Amino acid sequence: MKRRALWFLPLLLVFVLASGTIFAQNLKEFDVFTGEPLPDYPGSTIVGDIIRAETGVKLNREALVGDLETKVGLMIASGDYPDMVVAAHFTSLLKDAGALIPLNDLIEEHAPNLKRLYANHWEMLQQEDGNVYWLPIQALPYGPDTSRYPSLAFFMNKRVLKDAGWPEVKTLDQYFQLIEDYMAKYPTINGESTIGYLTLFDDWRSFATTNVPQHLMGYPNEGEFVPVMEKGRYVVKEYHTSRTAKAYYQKLNEMYNKGVVDKETFIMNYDQYIEKLSSGRVLGTFNQFWQMQEGQNYLLRDDPESMFVPLPIVIDTLVEERQRDIPYVQPTQGMDITVACDDPVGAIKYLDYLIQEDTQRLLQWGIEGEHYEVDENGLYYRTPEQLALFRDPDWVQNVFGRQYFFNAFPSLRGLDENGNMFFPDTQPHLIYSDSTDSEKEVMDAYGVQSFSALFNEPIFKKYFPLWTITMPAGSPAHIEETRMKDVLNRYVPELVMSKPEQFEGIWANYVKDIRPLMVEQMKLYQEEIDWRMENW
């Protein structure tokens, strides 16, 4: 019996080898690491199949599992690189380690589209040696756009606003007052206890809690420090020990002791956070939109009345709110080609194909007549049936396949060459009309056509934003930053969860501990901001 079964094995081997070589002849293969968690490629998707047929390239993808900083550190330590890497905020580490090849000559010779579409940003991308090593994941070749949602906000459950008769909410005190009142009125939602306020504090995502003081002071997301205009020059200031920070943590402390802030908020992880948000019983949370969007999408699908509404909240009415940002390019990170790549010309040609307007249109809008229509003015729109397809996140990812060529790969945003937007979500005449009924109800109540319009117009700053400045690895400023985050991690939960009468004492210790850990960082940021103001 056993022996008879064995003839099968050599045959299998022959099959495997044969099919392997046939495929190898047809398709070029590249290994790509993308620094974002994404399930394995489904094998065949609408856009993926077109791209593969037109380029003859097959990607062997490795997505992020766990922590990106660790992954990049280990990649460098082992010297084992894929052909292309997207390492987000840690891209410059790869360059410092000598893992990246310069792209300028490659682009000059083989990639006319990349050259044309990144022309606006080219100077920002040049490193000290004059070379360009990576392509930011978004380029803005023809002009910016605005989105339906602002990039960050204090979010409030629609039920609260509706119940209170759509009030104007401006300050942190008003915001929490509304939540408190609603909680007193409705201690349970959907049969489970109401959660007043949730703040995310999981590992590196804790900036969702600690970045808030700068926004309460009216600033968009700058990072750990804010450049303030003083006598015609941007001066880097810290906000972690500011009066606003103190007022913010004291408010959270008060709310925690009243049971409004969720007891578990500092020990839950990101999955638990999204799970709670999607349950519809959370009344408020602060976050950057992309970090809570998943929860919002579930709510819009399953419990639209509990959707979150972004609100422009500041510490008091004297503060001028400018929390929105103008879409910008992240010049310190992007897609790169490593020294391990045998065929850099093939790789750059592939990226060049991806970036051209037609490919981008395919990724964002789909196929004309099938996924979108063009009206008599040349503007794109979607029929209700097409819209329904694109509202289903599972379909967009697994059947259409956009995610596999978008977030990590060079792409275009903003206006396109014929007056449409690359992102369907930002097509101006569609922002309102393509919203869900629940979203429209809120927009109507506040008399706006998009949630971004609840906020003031952003201000243009040449250097913006500070957080795209990367620290030299292992430098004193870098070590200081890690220590500072340690202090924040330790003190912030204590500040919020302690008894109100202990707050002052803890605050004094916190200020004493964190002050000395900002000196080197501020020096470095100041130098870089000055440099950007001069050279960009």
Next chain:
Amino acid sequence: MNASLTLAKRGHVFWQRLKQQKILILMSVPFLIHIVIFKYIPIWGWLMAFQNYWPGKPILQQTWVGLENFRLLFDDVVFYEVLRNTLAMSVIKLVMGTVSSIALALMLNEVRKIRFKKAAQTISYLPHFISWVVAANLVRDALSTDGGVVNRALMSLRIIKEPIMFLGIPTLFWWVIGFSHVWKEVGWGAIIYLAAIAGIDPALYEAAKIDGAGRLKQIWYITIPSIRPTISILLIMNMGYLMSSGFEQQYLLQNGRVIDYARVFTIYELDYGIKMMRYSFATAVGIFRSVVSLILVFSTNQLAKRWGQERLV
């Protein structure tokens, strides 16, 4: 007989025994090679600790900095916290793990119903096979204040009135680590003791019975003394792991609130070493750990020798 003759004879005996045991020696050669390749050759990398290592250059062309990395290490206040946490959690895990495994083995040994015994054993060692990534989420859910099973049980038993936030109280973190370690590893740890118990000569028990020893007395006077060599060998070997109290468990269960009590050497090496590309610094921490571990193992071995116990070398 004079000395040189004895030596010659001894040499002769040595070669004879070598010849006799050549099969055994041949069998151990692959493992020796494995150890040399994976444990001794990497020690070459220790040179990094005395350099300012930067990737992309051969190790001998790096800049040398002497003991600078060790100075940085011993000057760091976090280091002493880390040392305390590592030792505390290791000792808690070692003591709780050993005691609970022995207790479980003794109890299982006394069970007469084979089917129950098998089932109990399988259930108790199943958690060993799930990774900490999954296990940590189970622990998080179980300890949650928002309907976690532990808080619910304690509340319905009227031991506590309000749910306790087990993962949010810094001083409790070591014990969360200790108990979750016991939950995950107790069954697995018991297997080796069960095996040792199975090797005990039944005649000893019969003799004890005739002398009138009950069940408890049999455990105390026969079972425990018989597995004492196993216990002491395992203890000595585990001494070597005192300086590395695990990684995933702490890493996945920690949060900002308890970081002062949760950070162990492995996490420290990651946060302040590898993530910042301070490979030299991480290596220095590693060397410190290895040296201390070696001292610990040898001194326990020495102690065991003095107390007349079974020992490693």
